[in-house]
Amino acid sequence: MLPMVSFQDVSLSYHSLGGETRAVSHLSFTVAEGEFVSIVGPSGCGKSTILSMLAGLFPPSAGSVRVNGTIGYMLQKDHLLEWRTIRSNIFLGLEIQGKATKENKSFAEELLKKYGLWEFRDHFPAQLSGGMRQRAALIRTLVLSPDLLLLDEPFSALDYQTRLSVADEIGTIIRQEGKTAILVSHDISEAISLSDRVIVLSGRPARLKKIHTIELSVEERTPMKAREAPEFREYFNQIWKELDVHVA
Amino acid sequence: MWREIKQPAMSQAQARFLKELRLRRWAVRVTQWVFLVGFLLLWEMAANREWIDPFLCSQPTEIWRTAVEMAQNGMLWAHIGTTLWETAAGFLLGTVLGVMVAVLLWWNSFVSEVAEPYLVVLNAVPKTALAPIIIVWLGNNQTSVIAVALLTSVVVTIMTVLNGFLQTEEEKIKLIRVFGGTKWQIFQKVVFPANIPCMMNALKINVGLSFVGVIVGEFLVAQKGLGFLIIYGSQVFKLSWVLMSVVILSVLAAILYKAIACLEKFVLRKRQ
Numbered sequence: 001m002l003p004m005v006s007f008q009d010v011s012l013s014y015h016s017l018g019g020e021t022r023a024v025s026h027l028s029f030t031v032a033e034g035e036f037v038s039i040v041g042p043s044g045c046g047k048s049t050i051l052s053m054l055a056g057l058f059p060p061s062a063g064s065v066r067v068n069g070t071i072g073y074m075l076q077k078d079h080l081l082e083w084r085t086i087r088s089n090i091f092l093g094l095e096i097q098g099k100a101t102k103e104n105k106s107f108a109e110e111l112l113k114k115y116g117l118w119e120f121r122d123h124f125p126a127q128l129s130g131g132m133r134q135r136a137a138l139i140r141t142l143v144l145s146p147d148l149l150l151l152d153e154p155f156s157a158l159d160y161q162t163r164l165s166v167a168d169e170i171g172t173i174i175r176q177e178g179k180t181a182i183l184v185s186h187d188i189s190e191a192i193s194l195s196d197r198v199i200v201l202s203g204r205p206a207r208l209k210k211i212h213t214i215e216l217s218v219e220e221r222t223p224m225k226a227r228e229a230p231e232f233r234e235y236f237n238q239i240w241k242e243l244d245v246h247v248a
Numbered sequence: 249m250w251r252e253i254k255q256p257a258m259s260q261a262q263a264r265f266l267k268e269l270r271l272r273r274w275a276v277r278v279t280q281w282v283f284l285v286g287f288l289l290l291w292e293m294a295a296n297r298e299w300i301d302p303f304l305c306s307q308p309t310e311i312w313r314t315a316v317e318m319a320q321n322g323m324l325w326a327h328i329g330t331t332l333w334e335t336a337a338g339f340l341l342g343t344v345l346g347v348m349v350a351v352l353l354w355w356n357s358f359v360s361e362v363a364e365p366y367l368v369v370l371n372a373v374p375k376t377a378l379a380p381i382i383i384v385w386l387g388n389n390q391t392s393v394i395a396v397a398l399l400t401s402v403v404v405t406i407m408t409v410l411n412g413f414l415q416t417e418e419e420k421i422k423l424i425r426v427f428g429g430t431k432w433q434i435f436q437k438v439v440f441p442a443n444i445p446c447m448m449n450a451l452k453i454n455v456g457l458s459f460v461g462v463i464v465g466e467f468l469v470a471q472k473g474l475g476f477l478i479i480y481g482s483q484v485f486k487l488s489w490v491l492m493s494v495v496i497l498s499v500l501a502a503i504l505y506k507a508i509a510c511l512e513k514f515v516l517r518k519r520q
Contacts, residue, residue, distance in 0.1 A: 055426045057422070057425060057426070071426070073423075073426035075419055075422065075423060075426075079417070079419055079420050079423050081420070081437075081438065081441070081442075082519055083441050083442075083444070083518065083519055092423075092427065092437065093427045095437070096424060096427040096428065096429040096433050096437065097427060097428060124518055124519070126519075144427075
């Protein structure tokens, strides 16, 4: 089977007045359909850049990036447009792609109902909690039925409590919808709890350091339950060491 | 022994605080009125007793009499109407044109980089200094007055609105781009709506500027309008005309400003 995503020997450099910065160096990996893969690395190592290349915002300087399907992108903050209602916000992608048909709109409304935001459809984003807003942002992405979800630290703007439950919620939704997902995060536990595999990157320029296949002995693989698995701590310690975080 | 501890409806301290707050507000209001009425009375008295020259300084009753008289023969309304129309035309055109140019400059960053120093200089030039040129070009007529009013507000509008456009959250633009949106969609879905508050602000500033432009324009060319009344009144030493016009102008400016503030509130009522 063809992988959903393949990175082959990808390098990327930024150009600025100050010179050339190498953000990604000779990176190769693949992601299979239905898989949830996390990318962790020290902050500023070029993780988000990888997603931007996947989304086609800019091409790699060398190597090849292949994506076999349509993409949905979730940004760090929800970026709901504050002048639109929740319903109108989740139609945004449909409007932009000229797909705002009756059918697609009612699918979007179904998702609102399914994920508990139907009562808030006519509310404005400012009237919703951080967790609800992030959920709305996910629905806005799911409305287009993307084959692949790119999650760029989508929980980092939330406080710790909310973050745990939103990660749980969103992880569950993504599994339920059977989507392939790539999560970029600097939070090791978040990455382990959500993923089938965790890709560890080095500091800038980002190189592949290690890929972990996460196998947890829990009955029900939800992000919350995953944290209780006996293997969880082991994975955590290993990745922690690989990240080589120096707290001076 | 457990007692239920209830919070009283309002503590005495809170009640006292509210009372003091109300009292103070009331005191401010009263003092404002006392000041105004006192000033008018003193002016009137000073003119009656010839402490000041009523010919040069006029007096409130005289101004009032003039206003009533001019209102009755309809002249006053004609002057007010002219000035209002010119001002409204000037600031609406100035705002619309300014926003249009800002859109153009946002669209093409090369053009905006080229235009930048010229805009800065144009912004620094007192626009009223250009009024005589406008009059030479457009003639001795109302069009010139409106053009001067437009000129006073258009450059500052371009600069404020363009600045707003350029400061639109990068991430929101990225959101549209990852949906595969075009530049026009970025503008239409994010940049423009995000900057409506900024444009409303420009509108507010432009009312005041446009009045300046209109009055200067009327000083130079008009046969009608409050600016004309001021300049003509001063030439024939009808100080009551001049002062009446100034008072009416300040009231008009306040009303227009308030009207736009209300419009702003209405347009932005759903935002937080």
